[in-house]
Amino acid sequence: MDTRRILCGWVNLQTGDPTPPDILQRMFSAEGAEAPANPLRLGEAGWAATGREASAMAHDAETGIIAIVLGRPIWISAATAARASADGHAAAAARRYAEVGERLFDEMQGSFSLAICDLREGSTLLAIDRCGVERMCFARVGPLLVFSTSARAVAAHPAVKASLDQQSLYEYLYCHMVPSPGTAFRGVEKLLPAQRLLATAQQSRRDFYWAMRFAPDKQARSDAQRETFRRLLRQAVERQVDEAPVGAFLSGGTDSSTVTGLLGEVSGEPARTFSIGFDAEGFDELDYARVTARHFGADAREFYVTPEHVAEALPMIATSYDEPFGNASAVPTYFCARIAREHGIRAMLAGDGGDEFFGGNVRYAKQGVFERYQSLTPGLRQVLEPLVMNFPFGSAIMPVRKARSYIRQASVPLPDRLESYNFLHRDPLTDIFEPEFLAAVDTERPLAMMREAYFRAQSAEPVDRMMHLDHKITLADNDLRKVSRMCEAAGVDVRFPFLDTDLIDFSGTLSVDQKVSGNRLRVFFKEALSDFLPGETITKSKHGFGLPFGLWLAQDGPLRSPATSALESLGRRGIVRPDYLRRLWQEHSSGHASYFGVMIWVLIQLELWLQRNDRPVAA
Known part of the structure; x- marks a missing residue:
């Protein structure tokens, strides 16, 4: 019993040609959902939402503001909370935005995805909550702004016509999901936690309305x-x-x-x-x-x-x-x-x-061990590194071998060091990907996005920065x-x-x-x-909510047939080299089932998703 909560909309931020009336249904259909029977259409704008929340959409005729809100917002203002209780969160957001503008976010907590169209000012505001519980995806095509809680719904808008994005497919294989702000569709983006987008006919402005504050209270008992x-x-x-x-x-x-x-x-x-x-x-x-x-x-x-x-x-x-x-x-x-x-x-x-x-994540403590090496003076490191790395027959002596491994890892700065064990770092990328696919992507972008989040933290402490990245x-x-x-x-x-x-x-x-x-x-x-x-x-020690997929795949059970079929199909797509897929399967079968099962699962899910989202891949 799938109970989707979907927000879809589009707005032409300047006078333009009429847009076909069935666009909202196309967007909802991309997610296998029916558009609500009461979409809101005003001039060159169409808005709709479906979900369990009552009054998710509102048009304040007095102020000329349209609002859609999904999620569970918490209002700091008692008056706004009372209005939300009586008329719904969308009506409360529309009226409060008319009163205080973007200071609305100082008063709006909880989880939410929000879209506000100000017909007086000719602007549209999109935002999501501070933690990213809810989502907002969008595409700008000239004066047209298309948005939804689903990237696939945005891509379904006829003005967007989004093809699959090779860069994002690479980032999926690197991160095991498509990290924001990218999406699987070229030209479609998604907001980061606590981010907002204000779009007018002339420009779009994107910024953060909130940042995590690291301010230890040293006087607290x-x-x-x-x-x-x-x-x-x-x-x-x-x-x-x-x-x-x-x-x-x-x-x-x-x-x-x-x-x-x-x-x-x-x-x-x-x-x-x-x-x-x-x-x-x-x-x-x-x-x-x-x-x-x-x-x-x-x-x-x-x-x-x-x-x-x-x-x-x-x-x-x-x-x-x-x-x-x-x-x-x-x-x-x-x-x-x-x-x-x-x-x-x-x-x-x-x-x-x-x-x-x-x-609570184990890597916070583990990385602290390596950060101690980073804290050594450059002079001391210049003495230690040649001594350890050039020690005669060091690879045959256990303490020296461990010291070399430690120095190699500690010499990589954070946050890059967190990805030392990434599957895509185990082998040369030319052995994993087809040449044409590899030539079309920026292999450094996943780390660049991680560095941006890591160094955006308002703290110089590695633990705080890792938590901000996480x-x-x-x-x-x-x-x-x-x-x-x-x-x-x-x-x-x-x-x-x-x-x-x-x-x-x-x-x-x-x-x-x-x-x-x-x-x-x-x-x-x-x-x-x-x-x-x-x-x-x-x-108890930290333990993730894992799935023994690799172990079960090694057995002669119901998973082998769909797995091998998916990998064979993926090998014909021009993304991952078939010989790499065969080698991955062999290594999985040679006694490392749990470890290699992780990457096999990631590849299977990519192929199954591509089968169900058949569209061109952007060059």
């Missing part, structure tokens, strides 16, 4: 910080609980366990939780989920994903996303959300964001898209308490040592919740 944190955590969950039956994803990690405990407190009844297991060593974490469920007295449900479920989900995932999407954990996310829906749940709480704002790449471009789209496909809403604006602002007041100290992750977070979470949860 630890007990006061702990009290504030606990209060904000509870408030964040309260804001996401309403009359809809609400459940929670429960993996057994610190984030999902915290959400589970607070959901029970806020609702006054046992939290309804849903967990996924795998019959594969090293992947199943149901024991940790059970520890949390017992600790908080949750009403817990479990579901084991099998290879047959993965085979079922392969085409569904390729169809569901408007761009190629290669995060295999979309599969367990979908089945977890589907089971929740079958048990009457209409909204799920997810723990995404805790790692990126409180210091806010965009890991969270907005990847995890939030994974969870949101799979929950839509399963027929439930999803909400993210850890992305509450007040909670994020608080995280910026913590020092680096309160986030990561040596090998300790989430230092303050765990200390503040030490009497709330189970001890096993506090001490």
Whole structure:
């Protein structure tokens, strides 16, 4: 039961020829959806939205402003909040924009995608929320601005006529998704978190209306910080609980366990939780989920994903996303959300964001080891490097070999070092890609985009900068898209308490040592919740929500046939060299199933997506 939430629109920012009346239906049809029966058409503009939110679109006749809002905004102004409650978020946004203009974003929190057309000024404003929970894609074709929450819908507009973009296909294979601001379609872009676009007939201006503030409060008492944190955590969950039956994803990690405990407190009844297991060593974490469920007295449900479920989900995932999407954990996310829906749940709480704002990713600690080398004086490094790298027979001596590896990695600056183990760095690109495809792309652009996000952080601390980068790449471009789209496909809403604006602002007041100290992750977070979470949860090592696809693919089961068929088809497209695909399969079969299975999944999803989005590839 796919419950899509789609916003589509176009506006001619100066007088032009009439546009065919069926354009909105074409845009919605690109996502397999019906356009609403009541689209708004005023002159050379067409707007529509579909979703579960009431009053997602409004035209304020008094001010001449049109607004569409999807998501769950939170209004700081009591008067605006009251208007939103009475007339809908779109009506509230239209009126407040007429009153304060772009200062609207000082008062608008929560999750949202927003489009505002000011007929008096001849301008259109597009924006998304601070964390990138919602999306906004757009294309500018002369005076025409086309926009949607779907890149595929924008590409379907006849004035855009977007072909597939080779550069973005390369970036997909590098990042396992298409990172913003690019999309899979040439000429179509998407906004970054906290970004807005103001377009007029003459120009377009794009900027950030908010930036994460890193301002450690060195005078704060630890007990006061702990009290504030606990209060904000509870408030964040309260804001996401309403009359809809609400459940929670429960993996057994610190984030999902915290959400589970607070959901029970806020609702006054046992939290309804849903967990996924795998019959594969090293992947199943149901024991940790059970520890949390017992600790908080949750009403817990479990579901084991099998290879047959993965085979079922392969085409569904390729169809569901408007761009190629290669995060295999979309599969367990979908089945977890589907089971929740079958048990009457209409909204799920997810723990995404805790790692990126409180210091929970393992690489933060790991990179600190290499940063110590970067902190050495240039003179000392000039002495050490030749000594270690030129040591006689050093490759045969374990300590020297390790020292050489350390120096090689430490000599690469952040954020480039984070990609040291990227699949596209394992082999020469000429061995991976067809010559014509490789000649058409900028192979340095993925790292350039990462550097931009890393150095845009308003902090000189590597941990803060890595978290800022993960806010965009890991969270907005990847995890939030994974969870949101799979929950839509399963027929439930999803909400993210850890992305509450007040909670994020608080995280910026913590020092680096309160986030990561040596090998300790989430230092303050765990200390503040030490009497709330189970001890096993506090001490467990970090474990991702992975899928044992590679292990299952190595078996003679339901995945081999669709996998080999997809790889053979991809090898005929002029993107990836067939001999590389064969070698990848051989290495996967030679005892490294989990490792090489990741890239095989990414390639399979690309081929399946291309089959369902058949259009020319831009040269």
